[in-house]
Amino acid sequence: MPKITANAFLQKKAEHQKITMITAYDYPFAMIADEAGIDAILVGDSLAMVVQGLDTTLPVTMDEMIYHTKIVSRAVKNAMVIGDMPFLSYQISVEDTVRNGGRFLKEAGASAVKIEGGAEVKKQIKALVEADIPVIAHIGLMPQAIHRMGGYKVQGKTQDAAERLIEDAQILVEAGAFAIVLEAIPLDLARRITDELVIPTIGIGAGPHCDGQVLVMHDVLGLYERFAPKFIKRYANLKEQALKAIQTYKEEVEKGIFPSTEQSFQ
Numbered sequence: 001m002p003k004i005t006a007n008a009f010l011q012k013k014a015e016h017q018k019i020t021m022i023t024a025y026d027y028p029f030a031m032i033a034d035e036a037g038i039d040a041i042l043v044g045d046s047l048a049m050v051v052q053g054l055d056t057t058l059p060v061t062m063d064e065m066i067y068h069t070k071i072v073s074r075a076v077k078n079a080m081v082i083g084d085m086p087f088l089s090y091q092i093s094v095e096d097t098v099r100n101g102g103r104f105l106k107e108a109g110a111s112a113v114k115i116e117g118g119a120e121v122k123k124q125i126k127a128l129v130e131a132d133i134p135v136i137a138h139i140g141l142m143p144q145a146i147h148r149m150g151g152y153k154v155q156g157k158t159q160d161a162a163e164r165l166i167e168d169a170q171i172l173v174e175a176g177a178f179a180i181v182l183e184a185i186p187l188d189l190a191r192r193i194t195d196e197l198v199i200p201t202i203g204i205g206a207g208p209h210c211d212g213q214v215l216v217m218h219d220v221l222g223l224y225e226r227f228a229p230k231f232i233k234r235y236a237n238l239k240e241q242a243l244k245a246i247q248t249y250k251e252e253v254e255k256g257i258f259p260s261t262e263q264s265f266q
C-alpha cells in the first residue's frame with residue numbers, strides 16, 4: 001500500500017470517507033497504529049504531557065520533537081507521519097518556521113507538519129507551503145496558548161468567537177494548509193466549518209461531523225490518567241494490564257517461580 005499523502009486526505013473528503021489520525025511517540029506504538037491501518041500518525045507535542053510527565057505542552061523542544069518523530073518514522077510503512085511544531089518553533093519568525101518545519105521532513109522522515117494558530121500564523125503557513133512542506137493547521141483549543149486561553153476550555157461558544165474561528169479557517173485554507181484540526185469546539189460550529197471548507201477538518205472534541213478524527217494514543221489505550229477531557233474515549237485499559245503484569249513478575253521473582261528451567265540454559 002502506498003504512503004498516505006495530502007492528496008489522499010482531499011480525496012477522502014471528496015468521497016465522504018472519514019480520515020483517521022492518532023498520536024504516537026515511539027517505535028512499538030507507531031508500528032501498531034500503522035498496522036491498524038490508521039491514515040496519519042501525529043507526533044504530537046502532547047508528548048510533553050503523556051510521555052515526559054509535564055503539566056503543559058510548552059516545554060517540549062524542537063530537538064525532542066525531532067528525536068521522537070525519527071523513531072516513529074522508522075516504524076511506519078503506510079501512514080502519513082506528521083511532526084507537530086512545538087511552542088516557539090514558529091512564533092518568532094518566518095525564517096525560523098521554515099528551518100524548524102523543514103527539519104521534520106529533512107531529518108525526521110515526516111511528510112507534513114502541524115502548526116497551532118489562526119490568522120496570526122498565515123504568513124508562516126504560506127512560507128512552509130512555498131518551501132514544499134505540507135501543513136495541517138490547528139484552531140479552537142490550542143494547548144500552546146493555554147495561558148492566554150485560561151485553561152483547557154471549549155472554544156467558539158459565543159457568536160463572535162464562532163465567527164472568528166470560521167474566518168480563521170478560511171484564512172488557513174488561503175494560506176495553503178491541506179487540513180485543519182478543530183479542537184474542543186461545539187459540534188454545530190465544527191459542522192459549519194467542515195461544510196464550508198474545501199480541505200478536510202480533523203476533529204478532537206469537535207463532534208461527529210468533521211471529515212476525520214484524532215485522539216492521543218495514551219488516552220485511547222488508557223495509559224494516561226492525570227487529565228481526561230470529556231471528548232476522549234478509552235478503548236483499552238493498558239495501565240491496569242501493565243500494572244498486573246509487572247506485579248506478577250515481581251511476585252514470581254520474590255517467590256523463586258521465575259525463572260524456571262524453561263527460561264534457563266543447561
Ligand code: KIV
Pocket residue numbers: 023042043044045046047084181204214215216
Ligand atoms: O499534540 C497533540 O497530540 C495534538 C492533538 C491532540 C491534535 O495536537
